[in-house]
Amino acid sequence: MGYYPNEVARSLYQKSSKMIGLLLPDISNPYFPLLAKGVEDYAQQNGYIVILGNVEDNADKEDMYVKFFSQYNISGVLSAASGKRKNNDRVPYVLLDRALEEENYSISTDDRLGGKLAGQAVLESRGKNIIVMAGPRHVSGANDRLSGALSVLNAAGASYRVFETETFQVDKAEETAQKLFNTFKSFDSVIASNDVFALAVMKEAIKRKHRIPEDIQIIGYDDMLFSRLMYPGLTTIAQPAYEVGFKGAKMLVDLIEKKVIIDKIVKLQPELIRRDSLR
Template sequence: MVTIKEVAEYAGVSVATVSRTLNNSGYVGKQSRIKVEEAVKTLGYYPNEIARSLYQKTSKMIGLLLPDISNPYFPLLAKGVEDYAQRNGYMVILGNVEDDEEKEEMYVKFFSQYNISGVLSAASGKKSQTYQVPFVLLDRALEEENYSIATDDQLGGELAAKAIIDAKGKQVVVMAGPGNVAGANDRLSGALSVLNDEGLSYQVFETHTYQVDKAEETAVELFESTRPFDSVIASNDVYALAVMKETIKRGHRIPEDIQIIGYDDMLFSRLMYPGLTTIAQPAYEVGYQGAKMLVDLIEKNSIEQKKVKLKPKLMMRDSLR
């Protein structure tokens, strides 16, 4: 690797002048500037960020903490983060923390050892105080004074319930996502508030996990532990799918006998038969905006809002009447 020293030598100036030229800081004469630029070009020089980082005690790296990258919601979010980061010269460090405090702590340490300049977290955020650097929560807006970008899940729940009402659902089952999942409660309360306003009869069915292998059992349980229903507001698309499967298995038609609405809008939701009507979460946007907010924080640009809520969107397909 070419160092600044070699550039200085080649250009016939001191390293200080090279550094000043490259960073547009301090005064640099016309002649020197030209000589340096030429040297940089012919030598193909680019600065070692590690050395820079050592002195500046910061870097162009940001950490991204996720509960589980294999959960289909997060890859899109990660893509949004990576896109913004890349466009602005930052590198993304991926951390899978699985809501495990120990792993999160490991990363807190990692990050400080590497002079990471900021952290984006879609994980618990309990450790947020520990970070000495700018910190933005993704889809986990807590009451505390954190910066955050999240989906407006209350609205999402309302949208889902409204869609069911518009589709003339009469007896509806609302699946309540596991309590520990971000936004699950907001979704539920949004849906219930609309149903209550309309005076519609409904049952709440509790699910205890997001694990895919449990989805099928849960769907069976749903049918067995509830009174007859004609509409289901699922806690997410995976559950919606499982419920659809069980519905068809039991010989009911979708949407004629039972209609179903999901939440997330995953890749496969549109490819199902029938196509799953669902609430689309702006996952990519959450990531992208989150990265933007973080970088603004790092670079001390002004920030419009400390807590941003992005709007989910109803995706009309064929699982509603």
């Protein structure tokens, strides 16, 4: 008739639970559901359940969740949120997707390498006059991508300009793409800050009768589902979103279960995915 050991009673005495909290900045950004799927798969295989907190880079929401988590004696937290919050000493805490020096545990993609791969790919495709989109400066991964791309372009003596974008919010993508075309009169390559912005730049380019990749070539960052399905297919830097989530959950569970963690800061490798949007 469905009697199970009551986890609430167990956690009351043990002062812990088999629950982990997952803080995300924006679950409607298509990168994060893949990450969440990785977290959920590892958790489920190991008898943990996942509490979802969508914090939208809003410090109040993040505070509220940390309070909730404390009330429920949660055993650990995975956070892909902005990372302004310091390590919470009461429970194990693993940062996803953003490695901050002062944090002890994190799993992220090597975004500096990703930026380099994007810069190299554009140079190899004979980019002469390049626009580099810079993501929001408060996002550490965005800075790393920019710095990786610029290091390659500088070393090659390439001609480029940096276009600052203030947000990764998807509802700003079209507006941002229009602004890019209105700001720069002549360019042949765009290193986009992510695939959503790459798609918006591609749309604006086609509307303005530029051929892709002949007139303007574009490279994205992330490798979203739609990047494969659009035409022309988007050349991009794949981030292992699922793996970040899966390995992050493993690290957190290892911490909760007091196993030895050898690498506290893990950087996964991004990968160039060649399709048709570079020459």
